[in-house]
Amino acid sequence: MAPILDINKLYKNYGATEILKDINISIEPGDFLVLVGPSGCGKSTLLNCIAGLEEITDGTLAIGGKDMTHVSPKDRDIAMVFQSYALYPTMSVAKNITFGMKVRGVDQATQEAKLNDVASLLQIEPLLNRRPSQLSGGQRQRVAMGRALVRDPKLFLFDEPLSNLDAKLRVEMRTEIKKLHQTLDASIVYVTHDQIEAMTLATKIVVLKGGIVQQIGSPAEIYNNPANLFVADFMGSPAMxxxxxxxxxxxxxxxxxxxxxxxxxxxxxxxxxxxxxxxxxxxxxxxxxxxxxxxxxxxxxxxxxxxxxxxxxxxxxxxxxxxxxxxxxxxxxxxxxxxxxxxxxxxxxxxxxxxxxxxxxxxxx
Known part of the structure; x- marks a missing residue:
């Protein structure tokens, strides 16, 4: 079976400035890959390259065994959940979730079936007629996740989805995302600067610093056998x-x-x-x-x-x-x-x- 995501010798430059350098990552279907590192390390840029929102300077990128290096975002079979939720304020929760399907011409019966399935999975059935302004931060993030889930894509991309939430809600939502992954066996790439999030959610972690991969491994490998002083100091609370x-x-x-x-x-x-x-x-x-x-x-x-x-x-x-x-x-x-x-x-x-x-x-x- 082909890797669900295969990145080979990827570089990203802005003019003469190298942002990402020789990135090589491969994950299997059902993997939960977390990109973690300090601010400015290139993790969000790498996620945007996977999504097609940033054009890579050199290298190749395949999703589901197909070369997506120069393919537009809409044709990559991905769904993205943003830090800012990005919900339509004038639409109800139900319409926010089904809007993408409506644009793609999905029939009404299928839209309603998928909406009901996702609302049940995320426990947001009572919220379907509300507007985003009537929701808490955690509820808005559930709606944003629901909008991604109805796509049923090959790959889910999460860009620091919990960073706007308070500490208690972050823990609760982290648990929900973990349950969601286990229930759906979805393939996920997740960006965070929070090493606790990385350790608790990931099946595989990529630690980045200055646009360079420092180590790739399971949470246990990263924690118990850090490849260098940066990984040893960054992963763990308190640090090694x-x-x-x-x-x-x-x-x-x-x-x-x-x-x-x-x-x-x-x-x-x-x-x-x-x-x-x-x-x-x-x-x-x-x-x-x-x-x-x-x-x-x-x-x-x-x-x-x-x-x-x-x-x-x-x-x-x-x-x-x-x-x-x-x-x-x-x-x-x-x-x-x-x-x-x-x-x-x-x-x-x-x-x-x-x-x-x-x-x-x-x-x-």
Whole structure:
């Protein structure tokens, strides 16, 4: 079966300025692809290239096995959901949803059948006679999604659809979109700057920076094995701890030395026999640093650390210490006895450590 979307060596320039550089992405039918990255990284431009709203400078783009590089947007068999909803203010919800079908000459019976199916799926039946001005932000976004769903396209494109909603509604709508994908097995490309959205929604994530793909993989691959320091720092909340360290061999294992205040050092042993340079950046997720006694295993190393800050966060408590000249966050249990200004024994799970090159930032293990 052909990929539902196949992008090969895509470039996008505005004059002499390169916006997208050598983009290569392929997804299978039913995939939920999320393009994520900071503002200005090129993710919305890439989505517009897929939609045909932007002409690509070089490369090819196929949808459903057909070359769409120079095909107009109306002939690409796509449906797009925008950040701004883009609803017709003078039309009812029902007419907003069916307007595209009416323009394409779809018969009335089919329009009504699809409208009823989508209204039921999105639970907006009571809203069909209202105008957009009478709807909440979440309801408007459901209508915008309904208008896309009745198209039954090969590919759905979502351009930051939740960014205008408040935090609670974002979580609710995120859940609805996830359910929708599971129910319809739809193929989706979704743009967001929110890495939590990316992690919770995607089957595949593309991390972009400066118009260049940094990493492509499943949420678990991106989170557990970031390709470089940028991905490690960008994906995760709180971000991965990134600590300068020195490496020495210790028998068949690896000894990691981290500087502390007043010329002291923290020495941790990694049982893995790794070929590493002398200077590295050690990466460890906050949840892989626990309070001593709450984490066991062959790779766990304990050390006393000075607590600089304690941040209760409901089910978890974040404890911040300084190691290697960096603020290091540990995610502890809610009932921890940690206090700012006092020492606390922490357990570092060295089996979960990622190592990065100090100069290039590339992953080493």
């Amino acid at each position: 701890n990134l600590i300068p360290a020195q490496v020495t061999k210790n028998g068949s294992g690896t000894q990691i030395v981290i500087s502390r205040d007043a010329g002291e050092t923290l020495v941790l042993n990694d049982a893995r026999d790794l070929a590493l340079p002398e200077d590295v950046i050690l990466g460890l997720r906050p949840e892989d640093i626990a309070e001593a006694g709450f984490r066991a295993g062959d790779g766990v190393q304990e050390a006393a650390c000075m607590v600089d800050m304690v941040e209760p966060a409901g089910a978890d408590t974040y404890v911040v210490s300084e190691l290697g000249g960096k603020q290091v966050t540990a995610r502890l249990h809610a009932e921890t006895s940690a206090q700012a200004g006092k020492m606390l024994n922490l357990a570092f799970d060295m089996s979960k450590v990622s190592y990065f090159a100090k100069e290039t930032g590339e992953r080493l293990n």
